[in-house]
Amino acid sequence: MKDIWTKLQENHSTAEGRPIISLFDDPQRFDRFSVEADGLLLDFSKTSIDGAALDLLLELAEVRDVAGQRDAMFRGERINRSEDRAVLHTALRAGDDEPLVVDGEDVRPGIRKTLQAMEDFAGGIRSGRIATAGGAAFTDVVNIGIGGSDLGPVMAVRALSPYHNGPRCHFVSNVDGAQISDTLHKLDPRSTLVIIASKTFTTIETMTNAETAISWLKNALGDEADSHLAAVSTALDKTAGMGISSERVFGFADWVGGRYSLWGPVGLPIMLAIGPAEFHNLLAGARAMDTHFVTASAQGNMPVLMGLVGIWHRNICRYPTRAILPYDQRLAKLPAYLQQLDMESNGKRVSNGGDLLARGSGPVVWGEAGTNGQHAFYQLLHQGTEMIPAEFLVSSRSHEPSLQEHHDLLKANCLAQSEALMLGRSREQALEISAALGYTGEEQRAQAAYRTFPGNRPSMTLAYPLLTPYSLGQIIALYEHRVFVEGAIWGINSFDQWGVELGKELASALVPMIKGASAEGKDPSTISLIRKLSA
């Protein structure tokens, strides 16, 4: 019997060259190839997936037991096999009283306690009750962290700027002294709170930046610098070693992956910026998406369908990348956030069991806020030699009602792009345009070729009412679960990240060589580069 992958491949080959627009001969196309959940709409009708392909994809999800794997995650089973850990970021936003036992212990009371501690602290800083060494209210917060201890808060704080009513938040991630220097330069240590965020509290970039920031505080405040510090980590022994007092440390457990951690203490800058009540709305949005993911049938399940479209594009159409295109300037950091979420989770070449994968896994994820991207790389999307499935995000309403003209233009541009990608412009139309411009003969042919758009390029559009804490929570959780669905189908561990280790080890060994120690044993390229960089 043919396996589903073969059947999918055959479906694809048979339909090769069929215009996506022809699929709309089916008047039900939009309804069947879109899904709504709690105000969100995901339209994937502008893809080459037809009814038979969708049925096969749904069968694939069933054969791969996506639902069973999902339930195992929510139950707290140790699905992160290589690190022997549960995966329970969903528990941070569950708001649920039913016991959830991990390692013989109900984790719910601890989650509630930490959330309460975050609220007390954030509330205190925001009201001025927790004051600076000089007795004033903090005006600025600097979050020092990298990867999962940076990208979530950076993305969400920026996304939710209309809700900011707390201290200004700044972020330092890169070990490049330029970033911390540029950040601290514009701040006053006497009114600045520094949060050191690191799950492991060993990450060299964060530890180096933390030391620099602590010295900066100490130079201005002496022994009182401690009252301007807080930490977020799973390694409470290490935070104590840095001299951060325990009531300023917000812990979390190792069953929260770094790139899934903004729902707990790593989200402290978000709570400081928008306040505990709005932070709860962020959690509520994610919780609603969790409930949808757990309860909706596969046919109407947004993360499942989004994941299946991803599988179709990656494994059946063999497109190596996907573009994230938010028509929402406040989501400008979403592509960077999703790069870590998706590529660190699913950029794997071996299965959960340690065998080489038979087919491609996670694609390259990249993107930029629309409309800026239109004036940069969309040329390639429309007329380049690569096919790049595009994922548009756009809201019905904006936070700027007095600037309605802007939002109308934004929406029109978003829809124009998915339409142009799908429909393209035929050679006949292009010839007519060239003729109207006065070109004839060979020149008309060439001018028409420049103006021809092949079309038939797939896209999905995620539409949401307005970018609020609630809808942002829904959107992030949607993408988390989409990554989960794809990883479950590929049979990989989406929750480890061994691929980042080798570079870290080699960097530690190279530091003395950069400082002048012998580089003997290194390859000739590295030796020559050390010499050049030491000059």
Ligand SMILES: O=P(O)(O)OC[C@H]1O[C@H](O)[C@H](O)[C@@H](O)[C@@H]1O
């Ligand atoms: O939070 P930390 O322990 O400092 O880790 C920060 C980041 O660095 C690591 O190298 C991982 O690749 C990321 O998954 C992680 O988010």
